[in-house]
Amino acid sequence: MSSNKQPPNWQGWDQQRNKITSSKGGWKIGEAVYNHGYSMMDDLIGQISWFQLLVLNTTGRLPNDKVATWLENCFSCLSWPDSRIWCNQVAALAGSTKARPVAAVTAGIQASDALLYGPGVITHCLGFIQQARQDVDQGKSLFDIIQKRQGNTLSLPGYARPIAKGDERVTAMYRLSRELGFDIGPHEALAMEISEYxxxxEGESINFGGYMAAFLADQGFSNPDLSRLMALWVSAGVQACYAEAADNPAGYYLPLQCQDITYTGALPRPLPKKPER
Known part of the structure; x- marks a missing residue:
């Protein structure tokens, strides 16, 4: 019986064998460290901000200082020093065990990669507003767009919040957008129109992820761009909660005693004896 299974094609692997190729850059010892055609020490250090470098490293494009400032403030909006927040709680617990900073902070960042908060929301928010913009351009109404999501406003990526109504971060970033001189682009305009509707x-409105995705869609950022850029989104808040817990005696964060736990399971019972042979 013959098999239709094709042999593996190793051509691409063979072409890369024993060498590393990069479109980003690299260090030529004794010459320069190159980054997307720039000499980092000669062209970038002292000339651009860390956030401009972050975008350059991630996307290959060097943004102007206004875009970098806007992004920097996005990070501030997601870096609350509140150890009740999921990812911050992980770092605080690590700090309470006297874990090293790198281990604690990276654990907190890892905990932020969810679908309901943190960097994980951005892919769905951006995909929704981009599709919604296309739908409106093709003549669909806001009602059509919302009903397409089964009529459930909580299934609209970028709208509503699980705990509170409204989002103070949207107000702050909308104000900053205008202060920096950005015009309202087509995605931002539609996002705010959906929010008003x-x-x-429904008594719900746009949340920070929805506003950020719409604004950055107008600046030409793609889904891969944003999911990579926002990987460290919560880092400053995580560091704050780790530092506070690490500065206290070990075990001070959320200590529990046996009597603090209410057991509601089965009552004590004898273990069945093993039958004799």
């Missing part, structure tokens, strides 16, 4: 009909 939902406020009137």
């Amino acid at each position: 939902l406020t009137q009909e």
Whole structure:
């Protein structure tokens, strides 16, 4: 019986064998460290901000200082020093065990990669507003767009919040957008129009992920761009909660005693004896 299974094609692997190729850059010892065509020490150090470098390293494009400032403030909006927040709690617990900073902070960042908060939301928020923009351009109404999501406003990526109504971060970043001189682009305009509709009909509104995705869609950022850029989104808040817990005696963060736990399971019972042979 013959098999239709094709032999593996190793051509691409063979072409890369024993060498590393990069479109990003590299260090030529004794010459320069190159980054997307720039000499880092000669062209970039002292000339651009860390956030401009972050975008350059991630996307290959060097943004202007206004875009970098806007992004930097996005990070501030997601770096709350509150150890009740999921990812911050992980870092605080690590600090309470006297774990090393790198281990604690990276654990907290890892805990932030969820679908309901943190960097994990951005892919769905950006995909939704980009599709919604296309739908409107093709003549669909806001009602059509919302009903397409099964009529459930909580299934609209970038809208509503699980704990509170409204989002103070949207207000702050919308103000900053105008202060920096950004015009309202087509994605931002539609995002705010949907928000106004939902406020009137459902009492819900745009959240920070939705606003950020819409604004950055107008700046030409793609889904891969944003999911990579936002990987460290919560880092400053995580560090704050780790530092506070690490500065206290070990075990001070959320200590528990046996009587603090209410057991609601089965009552004590004898273990069945093993039958004799």
